[in-house]
Amino acid sequence: MATPKRTPLISGNWKMHHDHLEAIRMIQKLVFRLPVEIYKTVDVSIHPPFTDLRALQTLIDVDQMSILLGAQHCHFEDKGAYTGEVSAAFLKKLNVSLVIAGHSERREIFGEDDDMVNKKVLAILKHEMTPILCCGETLHEREAGGADEKVQRQVAAGLAGVSPADVARLVIAYEPIWAIGTGKTATSEDAQAMCRVVRDTVKDVAGAEAATGIRIQYGGSVKSSNIAELMACPDIDGALVGGASLDADEFAAVISY
Numbered sequence: 001m002a003t004p005k006r007t008p009l010i011s012g013n014w015k016m017h018h019d020h021l022e023a024i025r026m027i028q029k030l031v032f033r034l035p036v037e038i039y040k041t042v043d044v045s046i047h048p049p050f051t052d053l054r055a056l057q058t059l060i061d062v063d064q065m066s067i068l069l070g071a072q073h074c075h076f077e078d079k080g081a082y083t084g085e086v087s088a089a090f091l092k093k094l095n096v097s098l099v100i101a102g103h104s105e106r107r108e109i110f111g112e113d114d115d116m117v118n119k120k121v122l123a124i125l126k127h128e129m130t131p132i133l134c135c136g137e138t139l140h141e142r143e144a145g146g147a148d149e150k151v152q153r154q155v156a157a158g159l160a161g162v163s164p165a166d167v168a169r170l171v172i173a174y175e176p177i178w179a180i181g182t183g184k185t186a187t188s189e190d191a192q193a194m195c196r197v198v199r200d201t202v203k204d205v206a207g208a209e210a211a212t213g214i215r216i217q218y219g220g221s222v223k224s225s226n227i228a229e230l231m232a233c234p235d236i237d238g239a240l241v242g243g244a245s246l247d248a249d250e251f252a253a254v255i256s257y
């Protein structure tokens with residue numbers, strides 16, 4: 001069987017960094033550093049804080065930038081009494097194309113569980129955007145031999161009720177929690193092995209076609225010095241990049257691996 005063709009997706013998760021003025025400067029620098037041909041081979045998304053989205057939407061539109069606008073989180077209801085929350089419907093109105101769901105920081109700091117993450121995945125799809133469903137184990141879970149099981153559970157729960165056709169166009173980010181923001185990247189062998197576990201789980205829950213189509217990102221201390229090795233792995237189709245996406249030179253170098 002021919003090797004499936006999946007366009008790599010490199011996503012910058014800015015977390016709570018860059019206000020809207022800094023975000024404008026950052027995206028302008030980033031676009032300036034990337035050759036236009038790069039977008040033929042790699043999809044690039046940025047996921048700034050909510051307050052930056054409107055300014056970046058306008059800039060991307062006016063300057064016809066090829067960067068995809070992403071968000072870091074959303075609420076699963078379209079509207080209602082949810083103080084402080086932002087709905088998938090609102091994000092769609094801002095031309096957001098990809099929304100991260102179930103990042104480990106949301107799960108650990110804000111108490112999101114698998115059921116909430118699944119509802120968000122469904123809401124993001126309902127509004128015709130692409131979820132980036134995150135999964136990954138803690139160091140303790142890895143050392144206790146429970147990494148595969150944790151990831152299998154998070155993936156199966158996150159995809160509950162999603163049609164196989166929708167699963168095929170979704171993105172999953174495997175991010176070992178011990179590698180996030182620590183400077184410790186998983187070895188490419190470990191990252192590949194876990195991304196294979198993710199793909200096998202997708203096959204079990206949504207079938208072979210969905211497993212072939214879905215894009216799987218690795219995340220956790222990805223930088224320009226380790227991206228090429230990770231991207232050479234057969235089951236790694238991109239990266240979810242935190243710290244290294246905050247600087248235009250470094251993020252451009254990651255994207256140009």
Ligand code: PGA
Nearest residue numbers: 180181220221241242243
């Ligand atoms: P990091 O973050 O690249 O800073 O480790 C990745 C993430 O949390 O998505």
